[in-house]
Amino acid sequence: MLLHQGIGLDAFNAMPMRRAVHAVFECCYSVPLSADLARARPFDSHDQLFRHADKLLFGLSEESIDSILQAYPDVGRRPGSENSRAEQCAVTDDRPELMSELARASATYLQHFGFGFVMFVNGFSAKDVLTTLSDRLHNDYETERKVVRNELARINRTRLERMLGPEGGYDNW
Structure with missing residues (x-):
């Protein structure tokens, strides 16, 4: 379960570094990927963030992928x-x-x-x-x-989407 859900892109972009790394880590189980994604802020759109997350995932070493796999059930x-x-x-x-x-x-x-x-x-x-x-x-x-990297990318994207919430954010009543 993600602690950071529906926070919105603006809030993610504005988070302190440690908190942003934590939020992304909940999605991908990789400290290097989380830190690199948090350092790349600000993002202009969800899609830009997702594409950058994919690029980082596909650039990780096999050892890093093995480390991520240890977190899965x-x-x-x-x-x-x-x-x-x-x-x-x-x-x-x-x-x-x-x-x-x-x-x-x-x-x-x-x-x-x-x-x-x-x-x-x-x-x-x-x-x-x-x-x-x-x-x-x-x-x-x-x-x-x-195939494993592609599956991890799908899982990451879904979790990042849940972390951010809908594009444009939620309506505040």
Whole structure:
């Protein structure tokens, strides 16, 4: 859960450095990316911020990506459950047998690639995630690393959107 939600672009641009880094870190789990994005302020639009965040993410080292992946939950676990660390495992149709199957497939993925499975899954069924996970096991290592960065970019963008709120801000009554 993000502490900074709907703060608006102007408020983000005006935040003290430490607070801005914290707000972005909640979205991306990377201190270097958060600090670089906060240093790049002010942004003129949400899109400009999102594009810069993508550029920074895609410029990170593999070691930094591995560090980010450590913050993500094991697929097949409910948010808030033991060993769950983020909302990205919130899938629909989370019957226990499907969640167990997802957990087994996730362990296979980890053993195969050496890093945990990550996917933007909000709104997808457990069966959809399981299908995607199984399909991605056919990727070679380099291809999968590219897929992982793209998935992280989708997750970051969604979280940054939630942090900022709508373009133009909320109407104050």
